[in-house]
Amino acid sequence: xxxxxxxxxxxxxxxxxxxxxxxxxxxxxxxxxxxxxxxxxxxxxxxxxxxxxxxxxxxxxxxxxxxxxxxxxxxxxxxxxxxxxxxxxxxxxxxxxxxxxxxxxxxxxxxxxxxxxxxxxxxxxxxxxxxxxxxxxxxxxxxxxxxxxxxxxxxxxxxxxxxxxxxxxxxxxxxxxxxxxxxxxxxxxxxxxxxxxxxxxxxxxxxxxxxxxxxxxxxxxxxxxxxxxxxxxxxxxxxxxxxx
Amino acid sequence: xxxxxxxxxxxxxxxxxxxxxxxxxxxxxxxxxxxxxxxxxxxxxxxxxxxxxxxxxxxxxxxxxxxxxxxxxxxxxxxxxxxxxxxxxxxxxxxxxxxxxxxxxxxxxxxxxxxxxxxxxxxxxxxxxxxxxxxxxxxxxxxxxxxxxxxxxxxxxxxxxxxxxxxxxxxxxxxxxxxxxxxxxxxxxxxxxxxxxxxxxxxxxxxxxxxxxxxxxxxxxxxxxxxxxxxxxxxxxxxxxxxxxxxxxxxxxxxxxxxxxxxxxxxxxxxxxxxxxxxxxxxxxxxxxxxxxxxxxxxxxxxxxxxxxxxxxxxxxxxxxxxxxxxxxxxxxxxxxxxxxxxxxxxxxxxxxxxxxxxxxxxxxxxxxxxxxxxxxxxxxxxxxxxxxxxxxxxxxxxxxxxxxxxxxxxxxxxxxxxxxxxxxxxxxxxxxxxxxxxxxxxxxxxxxxxxxxxxxxxxxxxxxxxxxxxxxxxxxxxxxxxxxxxxxxxxxxxxxxxxxxxxxxxxxxxxxx
Ligand SMILES: Cc1cc2nc3c(=O)[nH]c(=O)nc-3n(C[C@H](O)[C@H](O)[C@H](O)COP(=O)(O)OP(=O)(O)OC[C@H]3O[C@@H](n4cnc5c(N)ncnc54)[C@H](O)[C@@H]3O)c2cc1C
Ligand code: SF4
Numbered sequence: 001x002x003x004x005x006x007x008x009x010x011x012x013x014x015x016x017x018x019x020x021x022x023x024x025x026x027x028x029x030x031x032x033x034x035x036x037x038x039x040x041x042x043x044x045x046x047x048x049x050x051x052x053x054x055x056x057x058x059x060x061x062x063x064x065x066x067x068x069x070x071x072x073x074x075x076x077x078x079x080x081x082x083x084x085x086x087x088x089x090x091x092x093x094x095x096x097x098x099x100x101x102x103x104x105x106x107x108x109x110x111x112x113x114x115x116x117x118x119x120x121x122x123x124x125x126x127x128x129x130x131x132x133x134x135x136x137x138x139x140x141x142x143x144x145x146x147x148x149x150x151x152x153x154x155x156x157x158x159x160x161x162x163x164x165x166x167x168x169x170x171x172x173x174x175x176x177x178x179x180x181x182x183x184x185x186x187x188x189x190x191x192x193x194x195x196x197x198x199x200x201x202x203x204x205x206x207x208x209x210x211x212x213x214x215x216x217x218x219x220x221x222x223x224x225x226x227x228x229x230x231x232x233x234x235x236x237x238x239x240x241x242x243x244x
Numbered sequence: 245x246x247x248x249x250x251x252x253x254x255x256x257x258x259x260x261x262x263x264x265x266x267x268x269x270x271x272x273x274x275x276x277x278x279x280x281x282x283x284x285x286x287x288x289x290x291x292x293x294x295x296x297x298x299x300x301x302x303x304x305x306x307x308x309x310x311x312x313x314x315x316x317x318x319x320x321x322x323x324x325x326x327x328x329x330x331x332x333x334x335x336x337x338x339x340x341x342x343x344x345x346x347x348x349x350x351x352x353x354x355x356x357x358x359x360x361x362x363x364x365x366x367x368x369x370x371x372x373x374x375x376x377x378x379x380x381x382x383x384x385x386x387x388x389x390x391x392x393x394x395x396x397x398x399x400x401x402x403x404x405x406x407x408x409x410x411x412x413x414x415x416x417x418x419x420x421x422x423x424x425x426x427x428x429x430x431x432x433x434x435x436x437x438x439x440x441x442x443x444x445x446x447x448x449x450x451x452x453x454x455x456x457x458x459x460x461x462x463x464x465x466x467x468x469x470x471x472x473x474x475x476x477x478x479x480x481x482x483x484x485x486x487x488x489x490x491x492x493x494x495x496x497x498x499x500x501x502x503x504x505x506x507x508x509x510x511x512x513x514x515x516x517x518x519x520x521x522x523x524x525x526x527x528x529x530x531x532x533x534x535x536x537x538x539x540x541x542x543x544x545x546x547x548x549x550x551x552x553x554x555x556x557x558x559x560x561x562x563x564x565x566x567x568x569x570x571x572x573x574x575x576x577x578x579x580x581x582x583x584x585x586x587x588x589x590x591x592x593x594x595x596x597x598x599x600x601x602x603x604x605x606x607x608x609x610x611x612x613x614x615x616x617x618x619x620x621x622x623x624x625x626x627x628x629x630x631x632x633x634x635x636x637x638x639x640x641x642x643x644x645x646x647x648x649x650x651x652x653x654x655x656x657x658x659x660x661x662x663x664x665x666x667x668x669x670x671x672x673x674x675x676x677x678x679x680x681x682x683x684x685x686x687x688x689x690x691x692x693x694x695x696x697x698x699x700x701x702x703x704x705x706x707x708x709x710x711x712x713x714x715x716x717x718x719x720x721x722x723x724x725x726x727x728x729x730x731x732x733x734x735x736x737x738x739x740x741x742x743x744x745x746x747x748x749x750x751x752x753x754x755x756x757x758x
Contacts, residue, residue, distance in 0.1 A: 083592035104318035106489065106625075109326050135505035150587055159687040161334060162664060166690070170582040174314040177578035177595065186598050188551050188577045191430065195306035198440045200447040203256050203454065204342070207486050210260045224441045227425030228397050231552040236311060244312075 048137060049122065051191040066139075067114065068095040070121040071172075073139040077146035078172050087181045089172065093244060110219030111173065120153075120168055127152055180239045189239035191229055196222045245729060254289070254454040259302060259463035262483045265494045268459070270296045273479055273499035275466045275514070277301075278344020279740045280726040280747040281505025282445035282453070283385065287751030289456035293758075296497050297458055298479070300465045302486040303446055307346075309659055313576035316435040319454075319487060320348050322509075322625065329614050329630035331617055332686050334536060334693045336628070338507055343446035345507070346740065348720035349694075350433045350556040351422035351442050352571070353391045354737040355382050357564060368732035369704025373713050381745040388452075389423035389443045391741070398429035400553015402602035403572045407558050407655030415646075417560040420571070423448070424554075431574040433555035459734035464495060465624065469518040469723070476502045476521075476723045485583035493581065501722045501758055505747070507534075508729030509617055509626045512699045516619040522717040527710050531701050532630055533734045534693030538640055539583060539605035541572055541652035542659045543597045550574060564736055567636075568608045568643040570650070571581035575603075583690055585660055585668035594660065604650070606643035607695065609736040617699050628692075632686035640682050640691070641689075648676040663686035675758065693738050697731040714753035715746065722758075726750050 053065040060068065075089025082088075098117075102110050121138045128134035129145035138149060153165035174181060183189040197220045205213045272287045277299040285297040289379035301320075310316040317325030322338045329336065341347045361374040385391070394403075399419070410417035423443040433442055437742050440447060454460060478498035482491040504511045512529035515521045522528060553574065560570040574580075577595075580603055584594050595624050615630025644661055651659045652673040659670045665688050666678050686731040703709020717723040726747045728739045 012623050078587040080588055081591060083589045084596035085592050101314055101318065101324075104315070104487065105324040105326070109324055113326075142260075146586060155588065166582075169587060173581045174578045178312040178314065178576075182595070183577065186577065186595065188598060190432065191551070193428070193430075195438045196440045198447055199451045200303070200440075201305060203451060204305055204446070205258060205260075206305060207302045207308055208257075208260060209258075211256075211258060220342070224397075224426035224428060224439045225372040226395075226441070227428060228550060229428045229430055231549045238311065 034173045053139075056095065060095060062110070063095050063099045063104040066121065067098070067117050069139040070117055071095045071098055073141070074120065074148055074150070074168065075172055075176070077143060077150055078169065079176050080143070085185050086181055087176070087179060087185070089176060092176045092179045093174060094175045094181070097178065097244060098171065101171070101175070116164060116167060119164065122147060129244070179244055181242055183239050184235070187231075191231070192234045193229060196224050198223060217237040245685055254457040254459065256303065256454060256460040256462060257740055259483065259486055260464070262493050267498070268296055270294045270459070270498065270640065271758070272296070272501045272503060273298065273497045274503040274505055274726070275479060276344060276507060276510070276727065277342050277445060277450060277460070278339070278505060278507055278727065279346050279445055280728070280743045282334045282343065282346075282449040283747040284503050284505060284724075284726045284754075285458050286449040286453040286456070287748060288754060291454045291751075291755050295453065295458040296461045296468055296499070296569040297450070297453065298464050298481075298497065299342050299344075299460065299462050300484055301339065301344075302463050302594050303342040304347060305434070306438045306440070309432075309438055309513075311432070311435055311576070313435070313579035316576070320436070327628070329628040329693075331615065331629045332613070332632040334534060334630055334632075334691055336534065336693045336696060338509055338696075341446070342460070343732045344452065345512055346423075346442075346444040347436055348434055349617075349740065350682035351424050352442075352556055352559070352738040353386070353389075353421050353423055353741040354559070354561075356735045356737050356742060357561075359565075360736050364732045368702065368709065370702065370732065371704065371735045372508045373702070375514070378742075378745050378749065381748040382633060382741065385741065385748055387742045390425045391420040391421050391423050393421050394427065394554045394557040395419075396569070398427045398554050399557045400429055400431070400549040400550070402574065403553050403557035405548065405602050405654045406560075406570075406572045406604055406650065409652075410562070411558050412653040413650060415560055415650070416562040417558055417570075417671060420554075420556055420559045420630075422554070422556075425555055430552050431551060431553055431555050434575045434579070455639035461495075465491065466506070467517065467624070469504070469514060470496070470498075471518070471521065474720065476720055478502065478696055501724065501754060503724045503726050503750075503754070505726040506605065506646075507727050508696050508699045509628070510624065510729055511725055512617045512730050513521045513612060513619045513624055513626050515700070517624070522710055522719045524719050525703075525707055525710055527701060527703075527708065529617040529699055531698040532617055532628065532696065533613070533698045534610070534630065535607035535675040535695040535734055536610055536613070536632065536636075536640065536691040537605050537607040538644055538657060538662070538689060538691055540568060540644065540647055540651075540661050541584070541601050542601045542654070542656035544600045544602065544654075544656050547599050548602050550603075551597065561737070563643070563646060566642060567610070567639040567736075568606045569737055570604060570606050570643070570647060573603045573605045583660070583662045585662065589746070602651075602656075604647050606640070606647055608639045608643060608710055609734050610639060611733060612636050632691075634686065637684060637686050637689070640689055641679060645676055645679040648679060649673060652676070662690050695728075696735070697728045697734055697739060700725050700729040701732045702730045715750040716753070724750060726753065
């Protein structure tokens, strides 16, 4: 139980000495100020973490608006427009990538990755960006400020900060370089070629299906002919479009 | 429970086909279908034993392979490929799929040199674990899987540049022998071989085991080993939905012999969760070792066309005595890119150079760096702790230096060593000296550890090891372990082939004794 003002009042009534009269009042005011400060702090924290984010342009299954804002901002700072690859981090649909990635993770890891995104978004309180308003949320900073913040993480003397940066950049990079536009530009998109039908294909159905869905028969069996692939050959259909 | 089924007809069961709780009875139950479990299951089925092979992951067919790195990892790897140790942070991947690690690995098959076995023999009271006795088992596995050196036509430039660099410096190198037939050089071993050339267990030993009558139950998670007095009697667990891991129907498989081949992270957890089984020595889950690996990229003036070529086509065993092995490497670009330095336009410029890139790696024998595996509450995923010993760091420093040296000897114009405190890009051989001279610590290195061993190690002395030289638990007559956990120490070269040779020998021992 936290002692409230009334308790102090009653105790004060037992004492007649005026030297003690002002103390409960002071304590009472102190408590009020404490509660006001706490409430303000909580309100600020809630606002800082959850509110004031724009509604995302499309719906996501897992990522929240605050994560969309952070991923777009971090993506833009990590892979700015006008670079050597004609795809910016903002255009690479990193929130879309992260949505699918998070969905595929076990719960405890999903929580860890989301906590990491929140850490970077909010840690400007402790590691502010240079210039005015450097303690704003990461996604509210100017692009130069975001670059400076990420630079601070990447060069930190603290191992754990560097590690966190490497983890964040890994998530962003996987999303960025996995994008069909980036893969095509680098001429690294997987090639399209037919898969031979082997004995195993007569045994295993597609994941989730039953074995009676297998359509191959022994007559279809064939094996790789070992011909080296032509690196300039057609690319796999899933890398031909402009969306992931 | 539904009625007990006779385990006589070879077949595979998949997730969609489990519609009730079930019980089976068999001669041998093998838990885990990775390289070691698959070999044991095949050898025993071939010899006429009734075998049930249990695997938590699903079978993958080529249309199920995701070509994009992280999507692929989230489907084929445990914990979405994000598993890592505490202590010294070391990412480590274990597969969850029919075929275990063989589905996603690069099929590298190397026999350790005699010196490794001598180290094992003297350190762990072993008498029959040496090249002389094991060569026959290596040979039989090699014949079955068609293990052969990677042909020149599918090497690709990023592999042959490594050879050029080694040649220029007088370092020995050779094409990597792999369990592959008719490779076309797609460089996609990590996401699954769409070309069906890699002889992963799901397309080699397991179909053959089924032909010999083995029953293969996929998407079943073994949760406990059953015991009655001084013998184990089978295993029990639940059906696990692919990818979500949601648990469903219960099952029990009763068997005269139980073989745990769940991998060196999962087997100790299973033992710990089964009432700390087979742990009179106190060694279950202890002694965890890795081959910590460092991978670095070099960039050449001409295109290396890296999307073409065997995933890992060339290696050098030249420095094994110094404690490291060198290899070429490829994986989806997004996975490779994770190790590149910086961000912003400079990072994009590095990416833009990927068509001229080759990536090579070193794996180190770090005998002093040890860890442990512990069961966690509410999950079979292990809690891993591991510490890189300061004495082992110089091995990796030297390996990084040699790799950089080879890059420049092969004509690279820049190398990204990926070491904290060292320039992000090195432009000449002379600049590489910083790798030797800079005071590098374990936390400055970006390592990975996909080769893991020793958590249920073999030892001639039952007080100091979990299994004997045949993989039989010292504490139980009919409980065997067949995975890389039984290695007494790291093998200094890629572990799969040795795991399979030991499993092959173990199958003979089981046949002799049952
Ligand atoms: C990306 C990568 C590349 C590699 N490249 C090479 C290489 O080229 N050459 C090489 O020698 N080594 C390589 N390795 C290492 C090699 O793949 C492993 O050492 C090898 O697969 C170990 O075999 P195993 O049978 O001990 O265990 P695993 O291959 O891990 O198999 C264990 C199996 O047991 C299953 N299982 C676990 N728990 C349960 C349970 N409770 N119930 C049911 N089933 C369960 C798992 O799903 C898995 O399928 C690589 C590893 C990785 C990750
Ligand atoms: S390099 Fe490609 S074709 Fe060759 S074994 Fe690996 S995945 Fe198969």
